[in-house]
Amino acid sequence: MIGYVSVGLLGLLALSIPVGIVLFLLGFGIDIFFSSFPLTRGLGNMVWSSSNSATLIAIPFFVLLGEILVRSGVATRTYAALDRWVSWLPGGLVHANIATATMFSATSGSSVATAATVATVAMPQAEKLGYDPKLFSGAIAAGGTLGIMIPPSINLIVYGFLTQSSIPQLFLAGLIPGLALAVAFMAVTAIICLIRPDLGGIRRTFPFPEMLRALRDLIPILILFGMIVGSIYGGWATPTEAAAVGVAGAFVIALAFGGVSWSMLTQSLTGTVKITCMIMLIVIGASFLNFTLASAGLGRELTEFMTGLGLTPFKTILVVVVLYIVLGFFIETLSLMVVTIPIIVPLVVAQGYDVIWFGILMIVLIEMALITPPVGLNLYVVQGARKSGSLNEVMLGALPYCITMLAMAFLLIAFPSIALFLPNALQ
DSSP: OHHHHHHHHHHHHHTTOOHHHHHHHHHHHHHHHHOSSOGGGGHHHHHHHHHOOTGGGHHHHHHHHHHHHHHTTHHHHHHHHHHHHHTTSTTTHHHHHHHHHHHHHHHHOOHHHHHHHHHHHHHHHHHHHTOOHHHHHHHHHHHHGGGGTSSSOHHHHHHHHHHTOOHHHHHHHHHHHHHHHHHHHHHHHHHHHHHOGGGSOOOOOOOHHHHHHHGGGTHHHHHHHHHHHHHHHTTSOOHHHHHHHHHHHHHHHHHHTTOOOHHHHHHHHHHHHHHHHHHHHHHHHHHHHHHHHHHHTHHHHHHHHHHHHTOOHHHHHHHHHHHHHHHHTTSOHHHHHHHHHHHHHHHHHHTTOOHHHHHHHHHHHHHHHTTSTTTOHHHHHHHHHHOSSOHHHHHHHHHHHHHHHHHHHHHHHHOTHHHHHHHHHHO
16 A cells, blocks of 8 residues: 555655645545545535634644735845855855854745745845855755744644644754754855865955944844744743734834835735645644544554564664665655654654654755755755746755755754754753
8 A cells, every 4th residue: 555655645746736635536446446444524524623723723823824924025125134244154054044044944834935035135146246146046045945944844843743742842952953053054165165266256255344234134034033932941831822923023013114014914824824724734634634544454564564674773764764765856845744653753753753843854954955966946946036047056066065964864864863852852
C-alpha cells in the first residue's frame, strides 16, 4: 500500500491538481481499494474536528500581521535601515537581504511571504549597484526560508497541532537554530565575497548619525516581535491571543508610518482569506487522508517495515533525513509536513527522540525544500520579482545556502541541545 499511495500522490501532483484536493482524492482511493469499512461516512465529522481548534485561529492572525506590514510599506523602511547598518560587510547589500528576511520572519510566520517582500524591495537595487544576480537572488530565496523557523511560525503551529505538542516550546526551540542560520547565511556570503569580491557589489558605509536615525524604522519591528513572543512566555497570552496582539501592533506601526489606507486594508484582508483558505484545505485534507491511512493499517505496515530493517536510532534518523530531502524536491512544504507527520513522528519518537527536537529538524529540512528545484517555491517567488534572467541563476545562487542548511541539520542531530536548550531552560 505504501507504494500505491506514493505513486498516487506524485502522479496527482504532476497533473497540477491543488494539493488539498489531491489529499482528499487519495483518502477516497484508500477507502475504496484498501479498506473494508466505509470510511467516507466519517468525512463530515473529520472535517469538523480537524478544523474546530482554537490553536488554528492563530494562522489567519499571523497571516494578516504579515500582510499589513508588507502592504503598508514597512518593509521598504526596514530594508533601507538595515542597508545602512550591514552594507559595509563583504557582500554589501546581500547582507541587508538576509537581515531583512530575518526581521520579517520574526513577524510574518511565512517563508513565501518573507521572500516575496524582500525580493520586491531589494531587486531594483541589484542591477543599479552591480551585484551578481545569482548570489543576490539566491540570498533572498534562502533568507525567506527563515519565515518558517523563527517564531512565530505558521508551520510550527501546524506541527504542534498535528503532534499535540507545545507550540510555545516549539517557538523557543526554533529561535536559536533560526538565528544561527541567519548568521551562517551572512558568514557564507562574506566568505564567498572575500574570495570573489566582484560578486558582492559595492561595500558602502554611512555616517554614524544617519545609522542612528535609521534605527527608528527598526525599533517598531523589534517591539512588535517582543510583544508577540514576550506575551506568550510571560504567561499573559496564548499563541492565538498573541497573534491578535501582533495584528493590533502591526496596524499601529502601519498607522504611525502613514501606510494605512482603505486599499491597503482591503488587499491585506483579501490576501489573508486566500492564504488561510489554502492552508486550511490542506490541513483538513491531510487529516482525512491520515484517518484513512491509519484505518487501512498503513501505520502498522510502516512500523513493521522499519522494525524489519533492524536500524539503530541514528540510522533511522538518517533515513528520515534522506526521505525528506528527496520528497522536498517534489512536494510543497506544508503539504509535505501534514502528509508525513502522522506517519514519521511516531516512528521517530519510538526510537527515543524528542518530539520538539524533531519538529525543528523537520523544519530545517523543509526549508531546504523551499530552495531546491523543481518545486522550490521561494525560487519561483524571487524569479517572479526579478522579471529578467533565468530561474537557473536563482537556483545556483541558492546552492551555498542549501548546503548551509544541510550542515545545520547534521549539527542538530549531533547536538540536540541547539534546539532544546531554551525549552529546557525555561520549562
